[in-house]
Amino acid sequence: MAKLMVDSDKYGYQSEFAAVEAYNSMVKDLVRKRFAAAGRPWREFVFGPDEAVLTKADMEAIEAQLLALGYRFTPSAMSSAIERPNAYKDAGLDNPDFSFEHEGAPTAAPDADGRELRGAGDNVVTYEKNLTGIARYVRTSDKVLEYLTKGVPPDTIAIVDDSGGTLTAPVLEGFKGVLCAGGTTRSHLAILTREYGIPCLMNSRLSGIKDGDRVEVEISARAKTGEDYAHGIDASARVWRLTKA
Amino acid sequence: MAGKELTYAQLLETNSLIQQNADETYWLCATRTVQESKIFPVSAYILFSYLNCFYRYAMLLKKIEEHMSAEEIGDRARNSGIKIVAWTIPCFYLLGREMLINWGVIKPTDAVDDVVYVMDFWKRFQLSWHRNNGNLTNRMANHRGQILPEQRLQVYHADAFECRIGDELHTAAQNFMATIAQYGFLVSCECRVTTHNHGPYKISDTREMLVREFRELAEHDYPWLDGVGQDIPYNNLTVTMMLEGIHITLLDDWGSFESEPEMKPEHIVAVGLYTQDNLTHVPLPVGMGSREELTATFNDLTARIKAATAKLWEQMAGWTRDQQLDAGALVYFAIAKEMAHIAGCYDVNDWMMIDERTERFRPLLNDEYGNLFLGELVGYISTPSQRMHDYYMMQHTDLPRRALSYFPYSMLQDKDYAPTVGPMRPGASNLPAKVDRYRTSQGVLSQEEYNRRSREFVPDPCNEKFRFLCTDWVKYHYDTPLADELFKLEQQHSRLLKGKGAGLTRADIEALRAKG
Numbered sequence: 001m002a003k004l005m006v007d008s009d010k011y012g013y014q015s016e017f018a019a020v021e022a023y024n025s026m027v028k029d030l031v032r033k034r035f036a037a038a039g040r041p042w043r044e045f046v047f048g049p050d051e052a053v054l055t056k057a058d059m060e061a062i063e064a065q066l067l068a069l070g071y072r073f074t075p076s077a078m079s080s081a082i083e084r085p086n087a088y089k090d091a092g093l094d095n096p097d098f099s100f101e102h103e104g105a106p107t108a109a110p111d112a113d114g115r116e117l118r119g120a121g122d123n124v125v126t127y128e129k130n131l132t133g134i135a136r137y138v139r140t141s142d143k144v145l146e147y148l149t150k151g152v153p154p155d156t157i158a159i160v161d162d163s164g165g166t167l168t169a170p171v172l173e174g175f176k177g178v179l180c181a182g183g184t185t186r187s188h189l190a191i192l193t194r195e196y197g198i199p200c201l202m203n204s205r206l207s208g209i210k211d212g213d214r215v216e217v218e219i220s221a222r223a224k225t226g227e228d229y230a231h232g233i234d235a236s237a238r239v240w241r242l243t244k245a
Numbered sequence: 246m247a248g249k250e251l252t253y254a255q256l257l258e259t260n261s262l263i264q265q266n267a268d269e270t271y272w273l274c275a276t277r278t279v280q281e282s283k284i285f286p287v288s289a290y291i292l293f294s295y296l297n298c299f300y301r302y303a304m305l306l307k308k309i310e311e312h313m314s315a316e317e318i319g320d321r322a323r324n325s326g327i328k329i330v331a332w333t334i335p336c337f338y339l340l341g342r343e344m345l346i347n348w349g350v351i352k353p354t355d356a357v358d359d360v361v362y363v364m365d366f367w368k369r370f371q372l373s374w375h376r377n378n379g380n381l382t383n384r385m386a387n388h389r390g391q392i393l394p395e396q397r398l399q400v401y402h403a404d405a406f407e408c409r410i411g412d413e414l415h416t417a418a419q420n421f422m423a424t425i426a427q428y429g430f431l432v433s434c435e436c437r438v439t440t441h442n443h444g445p446y447k448i449s450d451t452r453e454m455l456v457r458e459f460r461e462l463a464e465h466d467y468p469w470l471d472g473v474g475q476d477i478p479y480n481n482l483t484v485t486m487m488l489e490g491i492h493i494t495l496l497d498d499w500g501s502f503e504s505e506p507e508m509k510p511e512h513i514v515a516v517g518l519y520t521q522d523n524l525t526h527v528p529l530p531v532g533m534g535s536r537e538e539l540t541a542t543f544n545d546l547t548a549r550i551k552a553a554t555a556k557l558w559e560q561m562a563g564w565t566r567d568q569q570l571d572a573g574a575l576v577y578f579a580i581a582k583e584m585a586h587i588a589g590c591y592d593v594n595d596w597m598m599i600d601e602r603t604e605r606f607r608p609l610l611n612d613e614y615g616n617l618f619l620g621e622l623v624g625y626i627s628t629p630s631q632r633m634h635d636y637y638m639m640q641h642t643d644l645p646r647r648a649l650s651y652f653p654y655s656m657l658q659d660k661d662y663a664p665t666v667g668p669m670r671p672g673a674s675n676l677p678a679k680v681d682r683y684r685t686s687q688g689v690l691s692q693e694e695y696n697r698r699s700r701e702f703v704p705d706p707c708n709e710k711f712r713f714l715c716t717d718w719v720k721y722h723y724d725t726p727l728a729d730e731l732f733k734l735e736q737q738h739s740r741l742l743k744g745k746g747a748g749l750t751r752a753d754i755e756a757l758r759a760k761g
Contacts, residue, residue, distance in 0.1 A: 186501060194508070
């Protein structure tokens with residue numbers, strides 16, 4: 001077996017994540033074999049005139065090896081799981097009873113006013129008063145299309161998975177507020193909500209908030225800055241479920 | 246580079262330029278996290294684009310320089326605006342290299358001639374683009390991007406219309422900026438490369454100005470805007486925005502800004518609107534004849550952009566994953582294509598295709614692997630190639646990590662490496678073929694005609710007479726006829742400054758604004 005330059009790495013042994021390491025090791029293994037078989041110096045092999053180094057079929061075979069072990073990928077884009085249900089896990093996007101159950105979500109029993117702590121997030125812009133509204137999950141393009149054609153229901157505080165601005169692009173303006181489970185206050189969705197003047201918490205850790213629950217969001221809290229992230233400073237705004245009418 | 250002996254000095258400089266980007270990679274990415282979208286496999290397409298950059302940039306930038314030098318392109322870009330190219334060109338390219346090193350597909354010594362060239366091109370472009378502040382990047386200016394000369398800033402300052410929260414102009418401008426920002430994210434498949442900010446520029450003790458560039462709005466290079474963007478009359482729009490009561494504390498090399506306190510709509514107190522591209526001499530005012538005209542223009546453009554947003558969203562939501570992967574990768578990869586337009590050598594086959602060498606890796610790039618590998622490369626800085634010895638302390642985290650691999654100096658003696666990826670190879674795309682229709686400031690042109698006009702056009706401020714008349718020349722020659730001529734070029738479309746010449750100060754501009 002040929003030895004690659006990166007096989008003798010004093011400081012770096014493996015990738016952080018096992019899935020990355022598995023993939024990268026399989027690619028390296030293939031390169032070792034192809035280099036040995038080529039019988040040419042590296043400088044002639046590496047950007048060689050033919051496709052002897054690696055092919056698309058090689059990469060398909062690597063993926064097939066992982067899938068054959070029963071491994072299923074976690075999807076990000078809806079199209080991935082829809083097109084290849086046997087390669088991706090079910091993201092549960094169609095579950096009407098869905099609620100985020102994030103590990104780090106702070107929770108507490110209802111206070112005297114019936115405010116039950118159900119999460120926290122990073123405030124994008126500080127407003128004078130907290131925000132109340134109806135929590136509604138917006139996780140699919142079907143839901144966005146529904147809002148696009150019928151209008152966004154009044155008082156909607158949208159709960160979204162990711163920090164992008166594309167899924168909700170045509171309807172974002174209609175939200176009263178946004179709770180985003182990903183990103184930071186510098187993410188695209190944060191930039192857009194700031195532009196529209198829509199209150200928003202990014203990096204929200206939530207638990208037990210169901211579609212239709214009335215919630216209060218602590219948008220009067222300090223906004224979290226880039227420096228806070230760079231130095232690991234916590235600056236969380238809270239989210240309550242309102243248990244009294 | 247090819248055929249020339251590599252020198253120690255070249256490697257020293259190249260590694261230094263790599264490091265300039267390495268530290269910032271962590272800072273930019275860690276504060277924004279990995280982007281995800283339910284519509285696009287974002288991380289996967291970002292990785293795909295990095296590979297395309299690695300396999301194509303050196304050849305494409307050389308092709309551009311056959312027509313125009315990087316530093317002259319920097320002059321043109323300063324004059325007519327450009328997308329975010331500061332961090333993106335070197336880092337997209339170098340992160341592609343980093344991926345391939347971690348896969349064992351290349352050694353850290355391979356493609357050295359290409360990398361030395363790309364970094365040198367980038368350096369010359371950046372120095373020229375930044376010539377009014379002398380920095381290579383916004384990072385080196387402690388995250389500030391003061392790009393424009395006094396004569397341009399005076400026009401922007403003079404002609405911006407006052408507005409206050411709740412009035413018609415303020416409402417129209419705010420709606421417009423939110424709508425166009427959102428459209429920009431959608432056009433660029435969830436990234437933000439079509440939006441750029443620079444500044445801040447000091448207007449008074451209480452006011453600062455940001456210049457916001459919104460580009461790639463109409464039918465131009467992206468196949469997915471054919472039809473969708475046909476009712477948008479400008480491909481690029483520039484909004485000048487004066488802010489009161491806040492200080493822009495940070496404007497990074499992605500064009501993102503932060504302020505103290507955080508910016509809210511009430512802080513916007515004056516706005517202006519312009520269009521420009523590589524075929525304009527100076528920015529052309531859009532709806533700037535009166536407050537009422539500007540308000541109506543903002544409202545009209547907002548309505549057009551909202552309609553385009555809905556059409557584009559429906560189109561994109563119906564794309565296959567391969568189409569999403571291609572479109573996203575091409576947006577990132579083709580960030581440098583504006584330079585090809587400036588040089589008049591744009592070819593859709595160069596910039597809107599996935600190279601066959603990149604294509605090989607498509608099956609690897611599922612969503613999960615994409616998120617994790619990208620997260621390691623730019624967030625955790627934890628791939629094996631990025632690990633350093635235990636005494637090493639990375640900027641920001643103090644961890645023994647380095648985001649981008651250097652070239653080992655031993656390669657000056659050990660020659661077993663391939664100096665270049667070689668010539669361009671064919672590419673392909675799963676997207677519909679691009680219609681040969683490009684919206685420019687000179688009308689809708691074919692690719693061939695656009696290139697011809699670009700090669701022949703020299704913006705007045707960039708011609709041989711004025712090109713080197715910089716801020717430091719103006720400082721000592723403001724009272725000359727030549728300085729007057731230079732300033733009058735910029736003032737030719739100005740409502741308040743037309744024909745005023747070079748002698749005005751910022752206080753004079755304020756006084757003119759007060760008079761109306």
